[in-house]
Structures are given as structure tokens and as C-alpha cells.
Amino acid sequence: MFEKELEQIRALYRQGIYSPEFYSKRISGEECLLDYGAFTEIPFMYKQEIRSTTAYERTTAGKDEVYGIFSSSGTTGDKTYYVYSKKDKKVHETFVKAFYSELGIRPDDLGGVFAPVDTGVMAHTMMWQYTTMGAGYVNCPEPSPENMIEIVQTLPVTVIATRPNVVCTIAANPAFVEAARKSSVKKMLMGGGFLSEGRRRLIEDIWGADCYNMFGMSEMFGPMAGECRQKDGQHYLDQYLMIEIIDPKTKRPVKEGDIGIAVYTTLWDKGFPLLRYWTDDLMAIDRSPCRCGSKYPRLRYKGRMADCLVLDGEYVFPEALENCLMKHGFFLDYEARQEQGGIRVLVEKDPAQEVPEQMMQEIKEIFHGEAAVTFAAPRQLGYPGHGPRFHVSMGVSDRMDRK
Numbered sequence: 544m545f546e547k548e549l550e551q552i553r554a555l556y557r558q559g560i561y562s563p564e565f566y567s568k569r570i571s572g573e574e575c576l577l578d579y580g581a582f583t584e585i586p587f588m589y590k591q592e593i594r595s596t597t598a599y600e601r602t603t604a605g606k607d608e609v610y611g612i613f614s615s616s617g618t619t620g621d622k623t624y625y626v627y628s629k630k631d632k633k634v635h636e637t638f639v640k641a642f643y644s645e646l647g648i649r650p651d652d653l654g655g656v657f658a659p660v661d662t663g664v665m666a667h668t669m670m671w672q673y674t675t676m677g678a679g680y681v682n683c684p685e686p687s688p689e690n691m692i693e694i695v696q697t698l699p700v701t702v703i704a705t706r707p708n709v710v711c712t713i714a715a716n717p718a719f720v721e722a723a724r725k726s727s728v729k730k731m732l733m734g735g736g737f738l739s740e741g742r743r744r745l746i747e748d749i750w751g752a753d754c755y756n757m758f759g760m761s762e763m764f765g766p767m768a769g770e771c772r773q774k775d776g777q778h779y780l781d782q783y784l785m786i787e788i789i790d791p792k793t794k795r796p797v798k799e800g801d802i803g804i805a806v807y808t809t810l811w812d813k814g815f816p817l818l819r820y821w822t823d824d825l826m827a828i829d830r831s832p833c834r835c836g837s838k839y840p841r842l843r844y845k846g847r848m849a850d851c852l853v854l855d856g857e858y859v860f861p862e863a864l865e866n867c868l869m870k871h872g873f874f875l876d877y878e879a880r881q882e883q884g885g886i887r888v889l890v891e892k893d894p895a896q897e898v899p900e901q902m903m904q905e906i907k908e909i910f911h912g913e914a915a916v917t918f919a920a921p922r923q924l925g926y927p928g929h930g931p932r933f934h935v936s937m938g939v940s941d942r943m944d945r946k
């Protein structure tokens with residue numbers, strides 16, 4: 544298992560990329576990289592450890608090799624900075640070309656970047672993805688419904704990169720929906736938030752465009768996996784990225800194809816190498832052939848551990864609630880919270896909107912019984928630019944690993 548990847552990691556080890564103490568305290572010698580069994584003894588790298596070091600304590604990139612410095616959003620703690628090297632930029636371009644050639648992004652496209660101002664890394668990598676394909680771009684750092692519609696009415700934007708919930712905000716306004724459908728936008732690239740099938744259908748309907756799901760994180764460099772035209776899982780370039788799927792309880796690899804926590808190891812001389820980086824991402828890896836003919840495996844992202852509930856030993860993902868809400872015409876933000884008294888669900892809606900009994904019934908089933916559902920006016924939940932999520936505020940033991 545992972546033989547090819549381990550060979551690459553051994554070569555990187557010999558090259559010295561793990562020489563900073565941050566890595567060398569994990570790998571005492573090449574024997575740690577002998578086979579996958581030995582590799583699984585290397586301690587996971589947690590976000591908290593990254594936070595307690597500086598960007599330059601985690602890199603062997605010389606000052607002349609630095610392309611820029613990335614930072615995390617800082618929404619769950621102190622901001623963290625990462626060295627992003629010139630080599631990383633080249634690898635990023637390889638990823639982008641693999642994903643966007645397949646989707647037909649071309650030099651005559653004009654790309655819209657509808658990323659809120661607080662998503663600095665995302666906006667940057669979205670601009671770079673267009674320029675990598677030779678396409679032009681226009682940036683909309685405050686993607687309100689009015690601003691988005693003004694841009695697509697004024698400019699021949701053909702493709703939009705954004706967070707899923709951002710482009711849904713036009714749904715409540717029929718005039719905006721009409722303008723979006725009449726616009727030249729043909730493709731939507733989603734990143735930075737979970738995309739359920741229900742939300743995808745909504746986006747495709749209100750924009751009259753094909754919607755593709757991308758997956759990424761700032762610790763990597765933005766987009767690290769992307770859907771092909773089949774819209775059935777996100778391909779990733781496994782010559783650059785090794786993904787282990789680990790059971791959050793046993794800390795051992797799950798059975799092939801099962802859901803678990805993604806643990807990432809990067810396979811090039813990255814500015815900030817990831818070595819068994821334990822994230823909060825729940826996913827499964829699918830190595831079966833895709834109808835598109837791609838040689839790359841697919842990941843199926845289920846959401847973040849922090850955003851899912853464990854009820855009667857089963858994962859309950861936001862997708863279940865979101866698909867139900869979307870089906871019944873509730874397009875705004877929502878949250879589900881597990882508290883002492885049980886599950887509390889808060890859903891934003893237009894004050895005039897009727898609540899179907901069927902939907903209430905389905906919500907109860909999703910949460911294995913009783914769930915107290917209340918409704919709030921639009922834009923009461925969340926913080927700007929961030930997608931809806933499950934808030935868990937008590938006793939799920941798996942959460943001990945969340946730093």
C-alpha cells in the first residue's frame with residue numbers, strides 16, 4: 544500500500560526537506576519510511592502544532608524561492624502563516640490545468656472571482672486559476688446579490704468561482720434570477736464550502752449554468768481536487784498528494800472506500816511540507832475508474848468533523864438537512880446544534896414563507912427523533928462568507944482531536 548508514495552517521500556527525505564526540527568522530531572531516520580506500517584507510526588501533524596511555530600521554522604525554501612506567504616483565515620484561532628514557494632506555484636498550475644482543461648476553461652473565458660474579502664487565499668488562487676488557463680478575470684470582493692448581478696450584466700463573464708452559499712443569495716429575488724439566467728455565465732466553480740446535491744441543483748437552476756465542485760485548503764495552496772464533467776467525486780493528482788483515510792477513534796486506516804478523517808502528505812519539495820497532516824475533513828477515496836476516463840482517483844468529501852453529528856453511532860452530515868431544506872424551497876443558512884436538551888435546528892427563511900409539515904417530519908427523521916426547529920429572518924446566522932454548518936456544543940467523543 545502507498546509504495547510509490549513512500550518511495551517519493553524517501554527521496555524527499557534524502558533531499559532534506561524534513562530537516563527542520565518541526566519534521567525531524569517525527570522522523571528519526573529513513574527506517575520510519577520503510578513501508579506503510581512504519582509510516583503509520585509517524586505522529587499526526589495537528590493544526591495546533593503548526594500554530595505554535597513560525598512559517599520559517601517549517602521550510603527549507605530559501606528566501607529567493609518564496610513566491611508569497613499564505614495565511615489561514617484565523618476564524619478558529621490565531622492566524623497561521625505558510626511559506627508558498629515558486630515550486631508550489633508550478634504544482635498549483637499543474638493541478639489547475641488538470642481540472643480546468645477537462646471542464647473546457649479557455650483563454651477566451653472571462654472568470655468572475657466572487658470570494659468574500661475575508662477569504663484572501665481563496666480569492667488569490669481563484670484569480671491564479673484563470674490566469675493559468677490564459678483566461679481573464681474580474682474580482683468581486685463584496686459579492687452581495689446586487690454586486691454579483693451588476694457584474695454579470697455589465698461584463699461577459701462566462702465562469703464564476705465562489706463559495707456555494709454566496710451565489711445562492713440571488714434565489715429570493717426573481718429579477719436577479721432572470722438576469723443571472725440571461726447572462727453569459729455557463730460554468731460555476733465551487734470551493735471553500737460544502738456543496739450538497741440539493742444546493743448544486745439550486746445553483747444550476749437559478750444561474751442556468753453547470754456547477755462543479757472543487758476541494759482545497761490553504762495549507763496546500765487552494766484547489767487540490769476537482770470534479771470532472773461527470774460530477775461524481777473529485778479527482779486529485781496522486782503523484783503530488785497522498786491521502787490516508789483514518790478512523791477517528793482507532794487512529795488506524797479504515798477499510799478501502801470507507802469514510803474517515805483525511806490525513807494529507809504532500810509529495811513534492813513543498814514550501815511547507817505536509818507530513819501526515821490530520822485535518823477535520825471527513826471523506827472516502829474511490830479508486831474505481833471514472834466515466835471520464837481520468838487516471839486519477841476521486842475523493843468524496845462529506846463535510847468537516849466539526850460540522851457533523853454522531854447520533855446512535857452514525858454520522859449525520861449537513862448534506863442530509865441541506866438536501867431536505869433545499870427540496871422544500873428553503874435556500875438560506877441554517878444551523879443544527881446538539882445541546883443538553885437535544886438537537887436544536889435554526890433555519891433562516893423569508894417571513895412570508897410557509898413551513899410544510901412534510902419538511903418538519905423529514906427533519907425529525909434526519910436527527911433520529913425529536914429535533915426542536917425554529918425559524919429566523921434572513922442573514923441572522925453565521926458570519927460573512929462562511930457556509931452553513933452544524934454547530935456541536937456538547938459531548939461527541941470524536942471531537943477530542945479537534946484542535
Ligand SMILES: [Zn+2]
Nearest residue numbers: 771833835837
Ligand atoms: Zn472523472
